[in-house]
Every structure is written in C-alpha cells, then in structure tokens.
Amino acid sequence: MKTRSVSLRVKLPVFVFVLEVVIFALYAAFVTYDEHTDARFQNNHTNPMDNAVYKDYPFFADIQVMIFLGFGCLLAFFRLYGFGGMVFNFLTATFAIQWAILVQGYFQFSHDGKIHLGVINLINAEFACAVVLISFGAVLGKTSPLQLLVMALLEVPVFAVTEWAVLKYLKINDAGGSILIHLFACYFGLGVTFVLYRPHLNDGHAKENTSYQSDILSVMGTLFLWVFWPSFNSALTLGGDDQHRAILHTFIGLSASTLTAFALSVMLNKNGKLTMADIQNVTLAGGVTVGASVDMMISPAAAYALGVMGCTACMLGYKYLSPLLARRFRIQDQCGIHNLHGLTGLISCAAGICAILAADEEVYGPSLYEIFTHRAPVEGDPKLQELQMLIPGLRPGLGRTAREQALFQVAAVFSTIGVSALGGVFTGFILKLPYLAPPSDDFCFDDKPYFDVPPNYDSPLQLYSKTATDDSAA
Amino acid sequence: MKTRSVSLRVKLPVFVFVLEVVIFALYAAFVTYDEHTDARFQNNHTNPMDNAVYKDYPFFADIQVMIFLGFGCLLAFFRLYGFGGMVFNFLTATFAIQWAILVQGYFQFSHDGKIHLGVINLINAEFACAVVLISFGAVLGKTSPLQLLVMALLEVPVFAVTEWAVLKYLKINDAGGSILIHLFACYFGLGVTFVLYRPHLNDGHAKENTSYQSDILSVMGTLFLWVFWPSFNSALTLGGDDQHRAILHTFIGLSASTLTAFALSVMLNKNGKLTMADIQNVTLAGGVTVGASVDMMISPAAAYALGVMGCTACMLGYKYLSPLLARRFRIQDQCGIHNLHGLTGLISCAAGICAILAADEEVYGPSLYEIFTHRAPVEGDPKLQELQMLIPGLRPGLGRTAREQALFQVAAVFSTIGVSALGGVFTGFILKLPYLAPPSDDFCFDDKPYFDVPPNYDSPLQLYSKTATDDSAA
C-alpha cells in the first residue's frame, strides 16, 4: 500500500508535467484565434452581436454542466469511492478537453499550419471528452488516475481520427452523436475492460455498493444530464428549425424513457420495488436513442416510441446481458455502458437509417438538401440551380439517393465499432503496464489509496453493515 | 408489507404502460410540428436565427433546472424519504409534462385538428407540471407513486381547462402565474389532503424529521429555485422591457423576502436560532408575491415591499395557521403550501389589482395597451388608429377601463380557488381507492416500501436517535 502511494507521488506529477510542457509547446506553436476571436478580423462591417460566441456559448455552458456536474455526480455512486468518482472525472475531463482541442484541431480546424480556436472548438472537444468519460464508466473504481490519464491520451486521438474519417469520407448524418459518440465510447470502453479483466471481482466485492447519500448524489448527476441533454443533442445541428426539433425530440425521448424506466424497474425487481441504479441510468436511455435522427422530421410520436424502445432495451441489458458479459465474455462493464450507450446507440442508428430512407421533399420541402447535405445535387446539375433559387447559399452535394445515404450510415456503424473496439483493446494492454499503478483487487472501489480521507469516511456505514451486532467498530 | 409491494409490482407497470399506449396514440394522431419546428415552413425568407427556439430555449432550460433539481432537492428533506422526495418528483414531473403537452395542446395550441409543437409548448407544460408539484407538497410522504400519477392525470386537465377559460373569457393579467399557478396548485393540494386526512399523523410521526444531510440537500433545492425564479416569472411575458422588469422585480422581491425570513426565523424561534425549514421555504415567498404584477411599472421599491410582506405572511402562516388547519380543519399541509403559495398568492393578486388600478398612460406611455391588451380600444375606435401610429401592430382590445380589468382579476381569483378546491376534493376521493396502494400510517415518510434501500439507510441515524438517552451517545 505505502509503496504504491509513494510511487504515485512521483509518477503522477512527472507524467502531468511532461504532458503540460508538451501541450504548452504545441499551443504556443500551432494554436491561434479564429475569425470570431481575433481582434484583427473585426472591422466596420463586423457587428459584435453577430459573433459566434452568442450562438455557441449557451450550448457550451450547458454541456459544461453535464460534463463536470452531471458525469461527476453520477459516477460518485459508490459508498467509499465518492471522491474518486467525482474527482477523477474532473481530472480526466479537464485533460481530455485540452488534448482534444489539439488533436481535433489538427484534423478538423487547421489551415495555414495553425489551429484556429473559438468556443465552437471547445464544444467539439467536450464531445470528445464525453467519449472518454463514457468509456471511463466501464472501468470505474478499477483504475488509478494515471491509468485514466493514459486512457484519455490514447482514446482522444483514436476518436478524433475516426470522427474525421467518418465525417469526411463517409459523410453521415449523426446530429446527436449516436454513432460517433455513444457507439465509439461504448466499444472502446468494453475493449479496455476486456483486457483489464479481474476474475475475482465476478464474485462480488465488499466495497462495490452504495450508501443512501451516494445514491442521492448520483441521482442529482442524472438530473443534470437529463435537464441539459437537449443542449447536448442539438449543439452541433443546423441553426433554426433543425436545432428546434433536436431539442423537442430529445426532451420527448427522455420523458418517455423515464416513465418506462420506473415501470420496468418495479416490474423486474422481485420485491416490486424501485432500484436506484435504474433511476440513475435507464431513465437517460431516451436521450441516446433519439440521437441519430434527432434533427429529422421523425414526428414527436416517433421520438416518444424511440424513448420507450431504448429504455426497454437498456433495462433488459442491465438485467440479463451485463451479468452474461461479465461471466462468459470477461467483459466487466462497471456502469453498464453497453446498455446505456451500446444497445441504445444501435437502436438509434437503425432509427436514423429508417428516417433517412423515409426522407423526401414532400416532408422536408427544399430544406431536405440542407439537412442531408450529401443528397443535394452535384455542381452543374440544373436541379441545383432551381434549389438555389429557393434556398440561397445551398451548397452542391454528392447527389446521393436516400438508399445510398443509408448504406453509408451502415458502413459508419460497423467501421466505428471495429476501430473503437480495437483501439480499446490496444489501450487496455498499455494500461496493464505496472508503471501505471493499477489498484489491487482489494483496493478497488476505494478512495483510500488516492485520497487523504476524513475520519468518518467509512465508519458509520461499516459499523452497521459489518458489525451491527458485534464489538469490532474500528 | 410484502403483499402491497408485490401488488405495486403489477399495478404500477400496468398503469404506466396503459398511459404510454394512450399518450403515444394521441401523439401519433394529433401532434405535429409548429411553424418554427417544421422544415417545410422554412423558405428563403426565413432567417434561422429568428427561430423562436433562441427566444424560448434559455427560459425553458432554466425552468427545467427548477422543476427537476429545484423541486427534487427541496422535497428530499425527510431523513428517510430522500429517495422518495427526489425520485417521485422526477416521475411525477415527467408524466405531468407529457400529459400537459396534450391537454394544453388541445385547448390552446390546436388548429386544423392538430396540436402544433415547439419549445413554447414545453414551457407551458412545465408550468402545468409546477402546479402538480406544488400540490404534491401537501401530501408529500403520504402517497404512493401510483397515487401521484393519478393525481397528475386528474390535476392537469382541471388546470388546463381553468387556465384556458380564465385566459380566454376573463382575460386577466397574471405574468408570474400567481392566480393560475400558485393559487390553483395550493387549493387543489389542500382539497386533496383534506380528503386524505390521517388523524394519527397529528400526534407526530417517528419518521417525520430531517437529518443534517437532508437539510443541506433541501437548501440546495431552495437555491436552485431562488436563482432561476426570475426566468420562471418572466418566461411568458411580452419580450423587451416587460420581460426585463419581470426579472428585476422577481430578483428584488426574492432578496427582500430572504433577508426578512432570516430575521423572522430567529425572532419566532424560542431559542433565537434559525430553523432550517424557514430557510428552505419562507425565503422563496417573494418570488410568488411579486408574480401578478411582475411585468408592470410597480417601481423597484414596491417589489421590495411585496417581498417583505409576502415573507411575513408566509412565516406567520407556518407558525400559527398550519397547526390550526391540521387540528381543526383536517387539512394536513405537509410542506405548508398554503403559506408559500396560498397566502402569498392572495397578497400578489391584491397587489396586482392595485397595480392595474394605478396603471395609466402617463406611466406606461402608449405601451400601456400592449401590457394590458384588453384595455386597448376596440376595433374601429379612432383612438386605436392613433395608437397604432405610435405602436405599429397594436391589436384592438376590449376597451376595458382599469376598474373593469380589476374586477375581472377578482373574478378570476375566486373562480380559480373554487374550481381548484373542488377539483382537489374530487381527486382526493379517487386517490382513496385501495387499488392505488396508499402507504399505511407507519410507512409514511419512508423510502422502504418503494425502494431497495442501501444498508446504511437508517442505521447511524436510528442508532443515535434510539439510544440518545442511554450511555452510548458520546
């Protein structure tokens, strides 16, 4: 115990300071302002109130609350790992965002040899950060902070490359990030936890449980995520009616899945009681399920149905699939991310494909070619000029049919799953390096190895659960 | 005990699934997009940045925080009913909003046989939801989740009809919802709790108390409500200076009532100490009291005075009126909603009437007829044309005098109170059906019948409270 802590005392600072020097050097060499943050670009034709900050910042602020308070509280559900859940989330998120600004910047926001920065980059980086935090859910309580930083260090570039390739070459529709965020994060996390398999944990662990206070805290995290999820799903959609629909569908989907989660939780519990883990997780399924089609004209009723379906799949996953994965397939998915992000993500992709196949000009009007940009006629097509009369500024597309677009979506799903699972497995092997100081099985789900804990950290609880009738109170 | 839980295991899912099928069918049949969410309505004259989403969504997001985190934490103040307070609030709110979208949609937002949906409908539905949650406060800890869902099922339509009738026929000014939200919710809740009277609870209940942690959590709820209350009171006002004033007055009113609440709490406590229940509730009185006149030119000083008066009435209500109502009138008002929403609501209405009587063109300029739309001259009146020169787009009104408008306000107050109290009593009788599984007196204020609780749920606390008088207490 002592040896390991002392070694973190040197290893963590060394690792962080090296990272900081590298990041600082890269910022200094390559990062500059974009046209909305650079004073030089402002002239007498620029209206300050048209600055992108007013469009982007409200969404950014909402997503910040989700990342730091939402994920932070949600992951603090363990009785003796509340500091770990909340504080390692803080550490990992902070690093992932800094790093994603650079990596995504290189792939998506660079020209003239520079990465150009505005709040829009921060929103994109927070999405990359959400990916890391979802994967974190698979290994919660079983990894040292050093392992988490290394995971973020590796996952962000794999994600950024995948995102860039899928958006640039497959050109898919995925406004809520069901494919790129949820499926990627899920299968990456499963890959990592597959390699980090700890057989003894399958028999249960004395510290793998919650307390009354930690359960309430975790529900607060759920509520932060629930309340601001419409901002998450709509932050990068087209402005106007598309963004409006994304907000509406996300809200309806979440509402439907919440109501369903309560019913299923009671029904599947042998005493007919509510399980707090269901309230904390399954209620959110609808937010993922509406993701891939969130900005399309799917109708409010479809958003409702998607919420119910996503919730049902997620709940059955928790009940039947997760135990199976852990016992048979060596996949110990601590927070059940395969249920909340994997199964729901797949349903979402399927729904997205249906919505794409059903999309036509009758329903969307000419703005069909704004939402599905790649279905717009190619340069030179007379139909393009016709449309440009109706929608000035419409860009030429690839002339894809609905069917072609759907096929590209399918390709994106499979390639994302493949790349992320492989990346996760690879990352898992790196994380096994003894230098990264993984906790022993005994000290999983425990704040003690990493924090100076206050005297009451486990007293009244242990007092009760272990020794309620005997004398061994310390 | 066991029997009842098992019965919820069947009843709750059956009830929820039936509701969901009905709601889905109604959404599928009748709900469509409004002009700001429908892609077909966008053309080359539509500027995406003029979409109503940018005006409405920030207010919607703030109110979401109030509903789910504010009410959720505030209602979690019981020591052994923290899950119940927070989680049943989540359940009830989610269902109430889905349902209100349909019911309000039918009365207020339907044309061509369809309900047209945008974020503005969600804001209205959240107001209906707030009504249900306030009423919930009267019966907190004494109702099963099934009873709460039935209450929402009945209260939402009664509210929606009242709202529609009062706005359409009496045409009142009530920007902050003092009449329609607070008075309605209060008297409906009192009606319900009157019927659900439990004589034994008047002698105190072993579980009807707080813990240190639950009190802090509840204060957090208060702070969420406090911070975003200006958004609540201003969300549906006219844009521009009216909305600006609503924010200002709400903030000033809340500030004044908070300061007063601290002074009165210390003064009325026999040991000269602060009572946490006062901090949690009475501080908020000012937000209600400014409601009915919140967008009018009442002056900042008047908002301040309203905050002080509302707080005083609310505090005296908690101290003297609530015990009386419980003992003499069979009205067990668990969270004291009659103090925080009833008494303050009445003061607010009186203040609103004074503000209406005092309103003239000297103070408001021609925009008098925008705020008090029904005082605008009738179609054909030459004065109307004169005013339309000053305010293009001014709609003809009813030519009401200030006095007439005040009388309609009075009519609205009495009819709202009457309808809501009757509706509450009727709902109470329905809630008494044994099928809805009300908890026995013993299991009031207790999470155990409804939740799988962690081992520490009552241990250290009971440990202490049970043995405080023997030798182990320190």
Added chain:
Amino acid sequence: MKTRSVSLRVKLPVFVFVLEVVIFALYAAFVTYDEHTDARFQNNHTNPMDNAVYKDYPFFADIQVMIFLGFGCLLAFFRLYGFGGMVFNFLTATFAIQWAILVQGYFQFSHDGKIHLGVINLINAEFACAVVLISFGAVLGKTSPLQLLVMALLEVPVFAVTEWAVLKYLKINDAGGSILIHLFACYFGLGVTFVLYRPHLNDGHAKENTSYQSDILSVMGTLFLWVFWPSFNSALTLGGDDQHRAILHTFIGLSASTLTAFALSVMLNKNGKLTMADIQNVTLAGGVTVGASVDMMISPAAAYALGVMGCTACMLGYKYLSPLLARRFRIQDQCGIHNLHGLTGLISCAAGICAILAADEEVYGPSLYEIFTHRAPVEGDPKLQELQMLIPGLRPGLGRTAREQALFQVAAVFSTIGVSALGGVFTGFILKLPYLAPPSDDFCFDDKPYFDVPPNYDSPLQLYSKTATDDSAA
C-alpha cells in the same frame, strides 16, 4: 450559551428590520427604471429583441449560480458547519446585493438625482457581492451572522468608492476583476481577520475538520464555480470578439490550473495522496490569474501558462505561506483567500501589465483603441478621424501610450491594496463590538449556536472520532 442565543433573537431582527426600512426608503426615494426597463422609453423605433436584457441576463443567471450555489457549497466544507457555510453565504449575499445596488448606483448609475436600474446593475452588484463573499472566506466559522451583515454593510461602500475612483480617475483595464475584485476582497478580508485574531485557534480546533459528505458538497461548489467562471470573467467585457476571447482564456486557464493542481497536490502530500482542500480551491486559481488580461490578445498558450503559474503560486501559498501568516503575522486566513485571490491576483496584474505593454496595432488592428479606450487619440487629433473611418463610433480617449497605461495599472494595484487593507482593519475593529455577538472559541466552526440542528448532526461522526477504540459503538 443560552444568553447569547437569546440576544441574537432580538439583535438580528432589529438590525435587519432597521436595514430594511432604510433600504426601502432609499429605493422609494432614489431608484427608478433605466431606459431598457421603463415602459415609457419604448416607442415604434424600439425593437423589443434589442433590449439589453437579452445580452445581460444569461451572464447574470450564470453568476447567480456561482454566488448562491458555487460559493454556498464551497463554503460548506466543515463537518459541523455545513448549515453555516451555505446559509450564511445566502444571507450575506442577499444583503450585499441589495445594498450594492444602492451604493454602486449612487456612484456609477445615477443621473437626474435617480439611480437607474436594469439587469446590468444586478451584474455589477453581484460582483460587489463576490467581493464580500471572498472576504468572508477569511473569517469563515469565526463570525456571527450579525458580524457578517455588518461586514457587508461596511465593505460594499469601501469597495464601491474604490471601484468608482479607480475606473474614473485611473481608468484601468481589468476585465476579469483581478485588481478590483480579487485583490480588494483578499486584502480587505486579511485586514478583518488580522484584527479578529484568535490565538487559541493556532493550536488546532476539535471542530475544524471535514466529513466525507461535506468534502463532496464542497467539490460540487468548486465545480459550479469552475463551470461558470468564463461567464464571470466575460460578463462586463466589450461584446463580440473581446467577450469571446475572455471565455476562451478563462476556460484554458482553469483547465491548465486544474491539471497542475492534481499533480502538485500529490507531490506535496507526504503520502502521495490527493488532498481534498487542494481540489476544492487550487483548481480554481487559473480563473483568477487570467483575469486582468482575459480580453486581450495574449494567445491561448499564454492563458495556459498563466493557469499553470497561478496554480503553482496558490499551492505553494497554501503549503508554506498560510501557516506562516497565521503564526507570525496574526493573520488567520481560514479558507486561504490570500493564496487563491491574493497571490494569483498579483500574478494576474503583472501579466496584464505585460499584455498592455505588448499591445500594438499590428496585433489588434484598429480595435486596439476599443479595448484600451484610454489609448485612443484625444479629441481633435487627426489620427482619431482616421480611426473613426475604420471603426465608426470610436470615442476619443486620452492618447495614453502603452507605458503610461501600464503605470496607471501599477498605481491601481497599490492603491487598491492600501485602501482595502485599511478598510478591512477598520471593519475588524467594528466587528469586535460585543453587541455583534461573536462566537466563543469553543463554538467556532459549529452550527449549534445558530441553528436548530437535527439529532444526527454530530452523532455518528463524533461517535467514531471520539470513541473509535472503546465499546460504545453500537
């Protein structure tokens, strides 16, 4: 004990009611609406959507969350003083804002004998409130609520005069308030605590510690502050690219300081573990350090470096300087505000001066004279007319050189520190009046003298910490 409580029972209400009467009278006599809140100023040329409320309110709402939830939770870190930390913050903040509206209004927003009110005044008042709350950190747990109200009563005018004088006569650049907010608050607080020196507390105090739950609550406060700090630093900058940069720099600075704080916390702890107090405080250092130059073209890399430097200074201050100040200089700085606001504030000022010296037209373009308004050419200078061609509406300045502007910044730093320290010492002497009922040393860091506490308030914790080795634990 009893006597004192009884005396608060009279003193606090009397004091509050007198304040309220005075404040109400001043509001009634002098406070009116500004052009954006007054209905009379709206005419057919006024577009409601151009009202200042839409620009200011989002920032105001974010700062509200910081003040009431951020500071409130952060200050609730003591095991037995959670009510005090959170609730006295609520009381003090509410009063400080009411009072600041009047005092700042008199100095900055009055004309025609009236103070003109809009949301912009509320933002300014919340900054004054933040000043009081930072100073509160120095004496947390050692002051009665009456003392806190008196402190706010005195600090707000001293602050408002300093702010007015520095902005009007020295005309400095300080967008994030490093000089006016952080340095002022810090040295005022140190002045107060210097006078209120309690020698016995230097030997440690039985109640001066945290619990597992209170540490988590305090981290939530940190996260609220962290998440919305960009709004705090940018609320009063120029609109457009300036505000955009302020958001970006604050985020980058905070990220860098958070990562550094984790590394240093582990490194400086003798067991190589994380210290929760570091996570709660030092992570925020970057938000202060970028303050003085937050809207300038300092480059993202410089914001990153400032975050790292501020964090390092802050951490070393906690480790080495605070104990020294307490033992040698009678300055018991309870929350370490000298580290988080003083040292970082000084670094920020130095960085601001460097940024000012480096600022030229090559980097900023003509908008140099919008950010550094006092460097704009004087009225009549032909260069002014040239610039006005490029930036219509540019106001004539004082023709200051970069060097002159830098010297004024230096002058502002020293005079602010001097005035605030003196004001703090003076306030400290007033706070020593026995009428204000300071708690005895024994009852420091304890809720009991001020609150009706629930039975479990210290039981399970004391049970453990006092009797861990004896037999009374069950």
